[in-house]
Amino acid sequence: MPGLLRAAARTAVVAGTATSVSNRVNRRQSMRWAEQDQPVYQEAPPQAAPAAAAPDPIERLKELGQLHEQGILTDEEFAAQKAKILG
Numbered sequence: 001m002p003g004l005l006r007a008a009a010r011t012a013v014v015a016g017t018a019t020s021v022s023n024r025v026n027r028r029q030s031m032r033w034a035e036q037d038q039p040v041y042q043e044a045p046p047q048a049a050p051a052a053a054a055p056d057p058i059e060r061l062k063e064l065g066q067l068h069e070q071g072i073l074t075d076e077e078f079a080a081q082k083a084k085i086l087g
Contacts, residue, residue, distance in 0.1 A: 057085050 061082065068078040 060085050 064073065064078055064081050064085070067073045068075075073081070
């Protein structure tokens with residue numbers, strides 16, 4: 001009978017050790033898989049700056065008029081720019 005108890009005890013120790021090792025391996029693998037499954041967040045591309053609002057046509061015409069009066073723009077250049085602004 002002592003031999004039978006010794007065999008049962010040895011079997012229990014071996015089974016307990018195997019279970020402990022198996023659980024540890026499972027935990028490590030699940031942690032590695034969890035790290036791999038993490039979504040990789042990329043930085044969002046910067047949004048384009050809003051287009052500058054088109055200057056007020058009347059203000060633009062006033063500026064062109066001042067440039068024309070100062071002699072910076074010729075009559076032809078003034079007329080061409082005015083036509084662009086007025087469409």
